[in-house]
């Protein structure tokens with residue numbers, strides 16, 4: 001079978017598995033991953049027969065995707081901001097929406113060369129802390145998580161992206177035991193209502209860690225504590241940025257205002273509320 005024929009058959013399989021929007025793109029990426037060729041090399045070799053070992057590898061990847069395993073787990077990596085991050089079942093795959101949180105934090109930074117101190121609570125793959133460090137060369141970040149497996153992946157990602165010296169990983173509940181003195185306090189906490197998780201796509205429901213998803217009965221459980229911790233941990237003039245679900249803007253805004261914060265909502269590329277930016281009065 002040529003690669004073109006193998007590609008067509010694989011797209012048909014993924015369409016049958018319910019992947020209407022993703023079948024063509026995902027199949028192409030898995031074909032690239034299973035071959036030794038660059039993207040350009042692959043394009044010019046599509047009408048050659050697929051070597052047996054490549055065909056077997058490709059077939060195995062397609063089987064996994066047809067069982068609705070996320071593409072990021074199959075490839076073992078994902079692009080976030082300007083970085084490539086290792087991901088797997090131990091961590092939430094960072095989403096493009098979370099780049100809104102990174103942008104909101106950078107918008108609050110007046111001098112990108114300053115020796116800023118960043119706290120990222122619930123760092124997962126390290127996405128937010130590492131994206132910020134990649135833009136703030138003299139900053140350091142403390143990144144926490146309750147999951148040691150997540151911290152192990154964040155550590156690999158920090159080192160692979162040349163940011164290992166700037167990133168301190170701490171296993172703790174939220175920010176327990178962390179001392180005050182941060183310019184930026186960041187968090188993308190779990191914010192899905194518990195009962196909604198079982199209605200999500202299989203890629204999320206069956207393959208992403210519950211600890212990264214479950215925000216309690218209304219999805220808002222982490223925010224009161226995170227807001228109080230931001231108030232405790234920020235330096236005067238510092239900024240906290242929290243990711244929120246698209247329909248949680250009003251609720252988190254009023255929680256933060258009730259704690260005395262000046263609050264702004266920021267929208268993602270689809271125009272939905274995605275980040276809450278808080279500053280506390282001295």
Ligand SMILES: C[S@@+](CC[C@H](N)C(=O)[O-])C[C@H]1O[C@@H](n2cnc3c(N)ncnc32)[C@H](O)[C@@H]1O
Pocket residue numbers: 091092093094095098121122123124125126127128144145146147150172173174175187188189190191211212213
């Ligand atoms: C939605 S994920 C976000 C991961 C990453 N920051 C990102 O934006 O891709 C939430 C993270 O919070 C962590 N987490 C959940 N509960 C926690 C807790 N009580 N203390 C610390 N981390 C927690 C999870 O393990 C997970 O890595």
